[in-house]
Amino acid sequence: xxxxxxxxxxxxxxxxxxxxxxxxxxxxxxxxxxxxxxxxxxxxxxxxxxxxxxxxxxxxxxxxxxxxxxxxxxxxxxxxxxxxxxxxxxxxxxxxxxxxxxxxxxxxxxxxxxx
Amino acid sequence: xxxxxxxxxxxxxxxxxxxxxxxxxxxxxxxxxxxxxxxxxxxxxxxxxxxxxxxxxxxxxxxxxxxxxxxxxxxxxxxxxxxxxxxxxxxxxxxxxxxxxxxxxxxxxxxxxx
Numbered sequence: 130x131x132x133x134x135x136x137x138x139x140x141x142x143x144x145x146x147x148x149x150x151x152x153x154x155x156x157x158x159x160x161x162x163x164x165x166x167x168x169x170x171x172x173x174x175x176x177x178x179x180x181x182x183x184x185x186x187x188x189x190x191x192x193x194x195x196x197x198x199x200x201x202x203x204x205x206x207x208x209x210x211x212x213x214x215x216x217x218x219x220x221x222x223x224x225x226x227x228x229x230x231x232x233x234x235x236x237x238x239x240x241x242x243x244x
Numbered sequence: 245x246x247x248x249x250x251x252x253x254x255x256x257x258x259x260x261x262x263x264x265x266x267x268x269x270x271x272x273x274x275x276x277x278x279x280x281x282x283x284x285x286x287x288x289x290x291x292x293x294x295x296x297x298x299x300x301x302x303x304x305x306x307x308x309x310x311x312x313x314x315x316x317x318x319x320x321x322x323x324x325x326x327x328x329x330x331x332x333x334x335x336x337x338x339x340x341x342x343x344x345x346x347x348x349x350x351x352x353x354x355x356x357x358x
Binding site: 221223 | 275276278280285286287288289290293295333335337338339341342343344345346348349350351
């Protein structure tokens, strides 16, 4: 089974801090994704990556950056945390970006609170 | 562009009732379609998928048929249980995409009462 591990289930940070959310997958997947999930808004894609050091902006990249130095790890960075970034963050991975029938595999999420 | 539209929730049913959650899509290419489920406190799990027109995906008593003529992929279950209470997401991957992105609907909250 694919395992996608997010480093923290719960995280509390202060406004203005630089925050790192880490995600690791164990199946050599090429694709990795970061979403945020908010009530009434569903999943919104922040950034995704289709290869090491390659990244693409999703629908709401403002205030975030990402890093993918190794294939198994995809980090989400809040450059200067703000209260409106309080949310549930979900990481996912997927095998091959060029195949249509591969599903995404999700981690359990990090609930981030910015005070 | 690609997009997915799901019926808005919440949906509240009694145990053993019939469930339908509507999903329609817009795609520039020829997509694969997915249903995911999210139980409380967890990430999303793949529930079922269909990769071509008229395919029926099924799992755990749930099923959905890929209807190209109506661009739909409605989720159904004949008799829901309390344990089916969760959020359900419809998603698509466009075969023309080389970047691997999936597009999701906003999710439908289902609550089943005993």
